Amino acid sequence: MIVTKYIFFMEVVMGTVSCRNCNGSGRFYDRKSGKTFDCRACGGSGINRNLWSTNCERCRKEIVYKANTDRPRYCKECRNIELSKTCAQMGCNKTILYKIGWNNVSDYCGACRNKRDKGFKASICQGAFCNNLVWSPPGKSFSFCFECNEKKKKADAAKWKEKPCAGGCGNTIKYNTDWDHPPNFCKTCKERRLKRGHEPNQSENPRFHAACGERGAKLSLQEKSRFSNFFHGIPDRQKMKFEEIVKLAEEWKNNNGGGFRRSDKS
Ligand SMILES: [Zn+2]
Ligand SMILES: [Zn+2]
Ligand SMILES: [Zn+2]
Ligand SMILES: [Zn+2]
Ligand SMILES: [Zn+2]
Structure with a gap:
């Protein structure tokens, strides 16, 4: 031709x-x-x-x-030569494959096009060392990508801890490690204590028991009950720290142990 x-x-x-x-x-x-x-x-x-x-x-x-x-x-x-380009959406690195002969090839990948068509707004994830693309639906504004969000949820969940109620009721207290003053008593014990009126120092008794026990002076039950009589006669006992009570209990044991043992027999 x-x-x-x-x-x-x-x-x-x-x-x-x-x-x-x-x-x-x-x-x-x-x-x-x-x-x-x-x-x-x-x-x-x-x-x-x-x-x-x-x-x-x-x-x-x-x-x-x-x-x-x-x-x-x-x-x-x-017409059938294959070409590729990167999605024009900031934060998206998807490759768009197309042929030279194709008309109106979008600058955006299918996923991005779909979000844009629905009016979603794009941003970059604010997670540390993360540059993932984040899509927020109309009226919302997300800061983190799915992965970072899951990580955050896990980290937040790990901050929740449990401990036994200091009231000795057997209840468990859930608290967050971010709290400056996690509660020591469960709701029931707290209400009971409020009704009864405050003791001079709410944590005095648990502190005393701990100071006499395995973590402290390791007093026997008999020693403890006698030391309790002695201790509860001290006027400033409410202000004493755990270590001070332990020290006092040890001194008491060293100085009076023998004599008290004798009186036990009577
Ligand atoms: Zn002809
Ligand atoms: Zn050609
Ligand atoms: Zn894309
Ligand atoms: Zn992220
Ligand atoms: Zn309790």
């Missing part, structure tokens, strides 16, 4: 396609009669009116196509 004529339209080259029958000449020469006739197929024009010609925008190869149809931009080979 020979391009016989070029029509310049913008930068696109449009061409006509020559008639195959007469090779574009429009005529046939008859040797016998020595006459020439018009080609019947093209009516003597030498042009195939059913076909148009153009050039591939990439390789410039001629493309012949049906007249009065949309001009193809690429030849068959070029």
Whole structure:
């Protein structure tokens, strides 16, 4: 097919396609009669009116196509060349695969396009060392990506601890390690203590018991009950710290242990 004529339209080259029958000449020469006739197929024009010609925008190869149809931009080979680009959404690194011949290839990957169409707003995760993309639906504003959110939830859950109620009721107290003053008593014990009125020092008794026990002076039950009598006669005992009570209990044991043992027998 020979391009016989070029029509310049913008930068696109449009061409006509020559008639195959007469090779574009429009005529046939008859040797016998020595006459020439018009080609019947093209009516003597030498042009195939059913076909148009153009050039591939990439390789410039001629493309012949049906007249009065949309001009193809690429030849068959070029049309199927695969290309890729990165999603235009900030924070999204997805690759978009497409072919040269495709029209209207979106700059956004399917997931991002879907969110944008629904009016979601994009931001970057505020988690440490995290640059993940975060989508917030209309009217909301999320700061963390799913992974960082899960991490945060776990860390928050780990801050919740349990301990037994200091009232000796067997109840468990749930508290958060972020609290400056975690409670020592359960709700029931707290209410009971409030009804009874405050003791001079709420934590005096548990502190005394602890100071006599395994963590402290390791007094026997009998020693403890006698030391208790002694201890509860001290006017400033409410202000004594755990270590001070332990020290006092040890001194008491060292100085009076023998004598008290004797009195036990009576
Ligand atoms: Zn012809
Ligand atoms: Zn091409
Ligand atoms: Zn994307
Ligand atoms: Zn994150
Ligand atoms: Zn309790």
